[in-house]
Amino acid sequence: MDPIAPGIRAGSDTSHLAILGYDPFTTYTGRGPFEAAGIGMDVRKGDIAFRCNFATVDEDMVVLDRRAGRIEEGTHELAAAVHGMQIEDVTCYFKESVAHRGALVLRGPGLGAGVTDTDPHETTVKVHEAEATAPNDEASTKTARIVNEFTRRSYELLKEHPVNKKRRADGKPPANIILPRGAGLAPHLESFTEKYSLKPAAVVETGLIAGIAAYLGMDIVHVPEATGGPDSDVTAIGRAVIKALDDYNFVLCNVKGCDVAGHDGDPDAKVQLIERLDKMVGMLVDAADEYTYIILTADHSTPIAVRDHSGDPVPIAFWGPGIRIDSTQAFDERSVVGGGLLRIRGVDIMNILTNLMTVQPKYGA
Amino acid sequence: MDPIAPGIRAGSDTSHLAILGYDPFTTYTGRGPFEAAGIGMDVRKGDIAFRCNFATVDEDMVVLDRRAGRIEEGTHELAAAVHGMQIEDVTCYFKESVAHRGALVLRGPGLGAGVTDTDPHETTVKVHEAEATAPNDEASTKTARIVNEFTRRSYELLKEHPVNKKRRADGKPPANIILPRGAGLAPHLESFTEKYSLKPAAVVETGLIAGIAAYLGMDIVHVPEATGGPDSDVTAIGRAVIKALDDYNFVLCNVKGCDVAGHDGDPDAKVQLIERLDKMVGMLVDAADEYTYIILTADHSTPIAVRDHSGDPVPIAFWGPGIRIDSTQAFDERSVVGGGLLRIRGVDIMNILTNLMTVQPKYGA
Numbered sequence: 001m002d003p004i005a006p007g008i009r010a011g012s013d014t015s016h017l018a019i020l021g022y023d024p025f026t027t028y029t030g031r032g033p034f035e036a037a038g039i040g041m042d043v044r045k046g047d048i049a050f051r052c053n054f055a056t057v058d059e060d061m062v063v064l065d066r067r068a069g070r071i072e073e074g075t076h077e078l079a080a081a082v083h084g085m086q087i088e089d090v091t092c093y094f095k096e097s098v099a100h101r102g103a104l105v106l107r108g109p110g111l112g113a114g115v116t117d118t119d120p121h122e123t124t125v126k127v128h129e130a131e132a133t134a135p136n137d138e139a140s141t142k143t144a145r146i147v148n149e150f151t152r153r154s155y156e157l158l159k160e161h162p163v164n165k166k167r168r169a170d171g172k173p174p175a176n177i178i179l180p181r182g183a184g185l186a187p188h189l190e191s192f193t194e195k196y197s198l199k200p201a202a203v204v205e206t207g208l209i210a211g212i213a214a215y216l217g218m219d220i221v222h223v224p225e226a227t228g229g230p231d232s233d234v235t236a237i238g239r240a241v242i243k244a245l246d247d248y249n250f251v252l253c254n255v256k257g258c259d260v261a262g263h264d265g266d267p268d269a270k271v272q273l274i275e276r277l278d279k280m281v282g283m284l285v286d287a288a289d290e291y292t293y294i295i296l297t298a299d300h301s302t303p304i305a306v307r308d309h310s311g312d313p314v315p316i317a318f319w320g321p322g323i324r325i326d327s328t329q330a331f332d333e334r335s336v337v338g339g340g341l342l343r344i345r346g347v348d349i350m351n352i353l354t355n356l357m358t359v360q361p362k363y364g365a
Numbered sequence: 366m367d368p369i370a371p372g373i374r375a376g377s378d379t380s381h382l383a384i385l386g387y388d389p390f391t392t393y394t395g396r397g398p399f400e401a402a403g404i405g406m407d408v409r410k411g412d413i414a415f416r417c418n419f420a421t422v423d424e425d426m427v428v429l430d431r432r433a434g435r436i437e438e439g440t441h442e443l444a445a446a447v448h449g450m451q452i453e454d455v456t457c458y459f460k461e462s463v464a465h466r467g468a469l470v471l472r473g474p475g476l477g478a479g480v481t482d483t484d485p486h487e488t489t490v491k492v493h494e495a496e497a498t499a500p501n502d503e504a505s506t507k508t509a510r511i512v513n514e515f516t517r518r519s520y521e522l523l524k525e526h527p528v529n530k531k532r533r534a535d536g537k538p539p540a541n542i543i544l545p546r547g548a549g550l551a552p553h554l555e556s557f558t559e560k561y562s563l564k565p566a567a568v569v570e571t572g573l574i575a576g577i578a579a580y581l582g583m584d585i586v587h588v589p590e591a592t593g594g595p596d597s598d599v600t601a602i603g604r605a606v607i608k609a610l611d612d613y614n615f616v617l618c619n620v621k622g623c624d625v626a627g628h629d630g631d632p633d634a635k636v637q638l639i640e641r642l643d644k645m646v647g648m649l650v651d652a653a654d655e656y657t658y659i660i661l662t663a664d665h666s667t668p669i670a671v672r673d674h675s676g677d678p679v680p681i682a683f684w685g686p687g688i689r690i691d692s693t694q695a696f697d698e699r700s701v702v703g704g705g706l707l708r709i710r711g712v713d714i715m716n717i718l719t720n721l722m723t724v725q726p727k728y729g730a
Binding site for chain 2: 338345351353362
């Protein structure tokens with residue numbers, strides 16, 4: 001299966017959109033809206049969303065630490081100080097995420113997403129002025145003006161905030177500014193339930209994928225034992241999937257650790273997690289009833305040799321009643337080449353599944 | 366071969382469009398225009414076409430029988446009574462089909478296809494008022510007004526028609542109203558001859574597929590021995606194909622019986638027809654000259670277990686001179702997985718064929 005198309009290096013977000021049946025080429029404008037949705041923010045069509053860092057600047061707005069000492073505590077209070085800010089006719093919604101991370105959502109008329117970042121992406125340089133990336137783009141010029149003002153005011157509001165006074169007293173860098181980056185226009189996406197008449201839940205380990213799922217109207221199931229790394233408790237994740245099937249008739253599950261091991265170039269961690277995943281899939285098969293389908297695949301390849309996502313195709317298997325069988329016996333990149341699915345794409349998966357489930361309307365007569 | 370795309374449950378109409386090289390996603394708006402073309406009506410781009418039933422209503426317009434006692438005789442005379450009706454600046458063309466069936470074509474300026482049916486699809490309720498399905502759709506609002514008036518006038522014209530007087534005298538329900546349903550906007554489709562410089566005929570068993578073929582400008586060859594069911598005389602169909610090749614250089618042939626056996630859940634009928642089709646293909650191969658290509662495939666799968674069209678891929682074989690051969694020896698769903706075509710789509714077929722026939726212009730220099 002090619003998550004997007006042969007050779008395309010998919011991100012987890014674009015791939016998940018495709019795998020869930022939403023063409024990323026027409027729906028994806030950046031990860032901002034999905035990051036914001038992933039931390040529970042209300043993101044609506046036409047909003048402009050940014051990923052943000054709490055950072056440390058000096059009084060000349062020179063960046064000293066892009067992560068404010070990887071701040072762990074007090075971000076909820078800092079977020080509350082800037083959340084709801086009104087600039088011109090635009091409302092700025094801000095929410096903290098894990099550690100120094102957060103998300104900004106701008107809502108108001110006539111905003112565009114073609115803007116550069118105020119985050120300079122390096123230290124010892126001044127905070128940047130956001131600009132529209134294309135000339136005569138009035139909507140993005142307005143967004144740039146708003147985001148520059150938001151950045152400036154965040155400094156005014158945070159620099160003497162009690163959380164930062166305490167941080168300075170403790171010898172820690174203050175989280176005295178918010179630096180937005182990666183503007184994305186929130187797309188209109190038909191909800192998963194509207195599109196497929198299924199009731200979906202998501203058991204996933206990362207905020208970005210939770211954001212995709214939440215954006216599509218899926219309920220998010222939290223698994224306290226899930227770490228998002230190669231050490232994650234995949235048995236607990238499997239149990240959560242099985243339990244979710246009591247209340248939902250579609251469960252998206254993403255285990256992140258193999259990707260992490262790939263990025264880290266750690267083959268042992270990858271192999272060990274795959275061995276544990278193998279057992280988890282056995283759990284799911286054992287728990288399946290005669291109506292259950294299991295689709296096993298990856299959102300992209302992360303080869304040890306590349307230490308990043310590659311554009312290679314990934315193995316995929318459909319398991320369940322009435323599936324046309326083939327002679328393939330093993331599930332790995334080389335063995336599946338002879339399989340009956342031949343070469344499909346991510347966007348085909350939901351069509352194949354809803355056909356098998358006999359919930360897909362006939363196209364034509 | 367995926368008739369439309371992997372997993373998509375194709376209808377016979379959408380699949381035939383695709384197989385003949387017309388993308389259904391951009392050309393298909395409903396079966397109405399093809400049903401009308403299939404009974405020999407002149408359907409033009411922009412026309413609005415409906416499938417219709419002769420039905421029986423009482424004087425309060427309550428439907429007593431949606432099929433007017435499955436009327437067999439006199440429908441040509443009844444059709445003549447309403448055919449050519451002028452409502453505002455719209456002309457209403459009507460023609461009877463088999464039994465209680467017929468088709469209505471509206472031709473005039475500014476018509477839309479987004480209308481509900483006057484056919485209530487059940488008895489003991491009043492004939493419905495057609496309405497535009499979207500607010501502010503002036504074109505469809507006009508169509509709704511026309512179709513409501515057509516329905517009302519059909520009652521006025523038919524209720525005392527001699528055919529119905531005789532039916533009442535014979536104790537049969539009168540065919541005293543025409544109920545249109547399934548509005549479709551007739552698309553502009555380049556004719557098959559314009560598109561491929563081929564002279565095409567169609568040897569097909571159903572009105573809907575004949576309608577697709579006629580709409581594309583194919584000549585329709587009637588085979589009196591063809592029944593459209595598993596008992597059809599496929600030898601006669603094969604002879605008609607071979608004879609048509611004297612006058613045409615492309616012949617579309619569809620044998621319907623396996624689909625019927627699939628819908629009926631009758632594996633024995635399906636197997637027996639496949640065995641007879643096997644012999645028919647042998648006839649075609651024996652009759653072929655050194656320039657002949659035969660493409661053998663299905664417009665969709667109709668598995669016995671599903672008893673309806675499924676979104677599974679279907680086997681396909683190209684036979685003729687100069688085709689790159691592979692090692693596949695059998696023509697069935699599992700064996701062809703190892704074939705050299707891998708996984709193609711319906712819309713690819715005509716490009717592959719016209720390439721083999723060396724009648725396809727080069728794309729580029």
